[in-house]
């Protein structure tokens with residue numbers, strides 16, 4: 135019997151997985167394989183939180199495949215060599231996979247495509263992680279989009295939702311004799327157990343992705359448009375890590391939400407439309423990374439390569455990373471990130487603005503920290519959003535738009551609920567001072583047993599001065615770059 139390899143990567147699911155679906159339809163014997171090859175990810179091998187997620191996601195996939203009578207083969211090493219070995223061993227005549235868009239991985243896949251072609255093995259690739267292929271959209275003049283709204287409109291014109299593909303009913307036709315290492319041997323879990331917070335907050339895997347979508351549609355979707363910006367409420371979907379690892383496809387999320395909001399008069403329509411727009415932001419980030427692969431490391435707006443960021447301030451960077459800047463909303467966000475491997479989107483924007491503008495540090499330092507600590511760390515979304523916040527990316531917030539963490543906190547966390555969740559040392563402080571604890575009079579500090587400067591840090595700098603320094607640096611930068 136003819137044999138085909140299904141190569142799982144960032145598509146760790148059985149349903150709506152075009153590579154698996156088409157391979158299964160081809161009536162071949164299947165080899166289902168996952169190859170761990172962090173050395174092939176260029177400068178961006180999976181960070182610590184992502185590795186934790188990957189360990190559990192692979193375990194889930196492996197047991198689901200087993201339930202259907204199949205077997206997931208796990209290997210680690212050089213992808214091309216391992217695929218060629220499997221082909222030599224089993225006589226496989228085709229490899230099925232879903233596209234990857236990270237520049238180093240896309241390049242590797244193209245090289246593998248050529249090698250396979252040369253030995254007469256077909257390589258079938260599908261756009262299973264996006265609604266539309268990044269190259270499917272272009273402006274009227276045939277160039278990639280750099281502005282979101284026209285991209286979004288074009289996306290709406292081109293994309294027609296079709297029913298997600300079903301999972302195979304069984305996987306009895308899997309080859310079971312090839313060697314596999316165990317998932318534990320990949321050593322994805324750290325030796326020191328710092329990940330209890332991740333365990334409390336997340337259940338990786340395809341079934342949990344679907345449960346998360348269900349929770350969202352039942353208890354949050356109706357309020358999504360109005361309340362998603364409040365970090366103390368759970369009005370967003372929390373689907374980002376599931377989407378990143380491909381435990382759910384954007385098509386499944388789109389189909390489900392779109393279906394629920396039909397007909398348009400339905401009161402969920404506005405929220406559903408807003409949610410779908412967020413999925414299109416995700417697509418836009420991939421569009422940018424695909425067309426401008428240098429943006430994983432360099433700003434899209436090349437002028438910003440020379441922006442006068444401060445070279446190094448380890449103490450300040452550490453204060454930001456550990457949530458001890460003395461600005462409660464920033465600190466709450468950074469502690470949420472450390473504890474859960476996730477942070478609310480609005481707070482992500484605030485901490486990013488704080489780092490790149492008030493602290494005057496490069497967006498790359500922030501992107502690197504997020505990369506290591508986020509369970510949803512995604513090269514396209516992370517580089518895109520950091521550059522957006524730093525004013526040097528596609529359709530970016532202008533550099534001079536500097537979020538004020540105090541007024542943002544008063545607006546989006548008025549009772550300080552989010553702050554008190556992540557900064558327990560401030561819980562007994564009266565609400566009046568929760569956004570600006572350094573203003574708490576001494577007698578109240580003594581009464582409440584919260585001594586600012588001891589139990590919670592004093593601000594690392596004066597907000598107004600740091601804002602002015604950022605604006606001055608920007609003006610200087612604009613003048614210098616205009617002369618070039």
Ligand SMILES: Cc1cc2nc3c(=O)[nH]c(=O)nc-3n(C[C@H](O)[C@H](O)[C@H](O)COP(=O)(O)OP(=O)(O)OC[C@H]3O[C@@H](n4cnc5c(N)ncnc54)[C@H](O)[C@@H]3O)c2cc1C
Nearest residue numbers: 370371372373374412416479482483510511512515516519
């Ligand atoms: C500095 C910074 C860094 C970020 N890094 C990442 C990252 O590494 N990985 C990541 O998935 N998202 C990143 N985001 C985008 C966004 O914060 C998260 O996608 C969102 O908070 C995930 O929560 P959710 O699933 O509840 O979102 P929801 O509001 O429920 O949105 C649904 C889905 O839409 C997509 N989405 C929403 N907002 C964005 C956005 N701005 N850009 C791209 N896709 C979006 C996500 O896939 C998300 O799961 C970053 C944002 C900022 C400001």
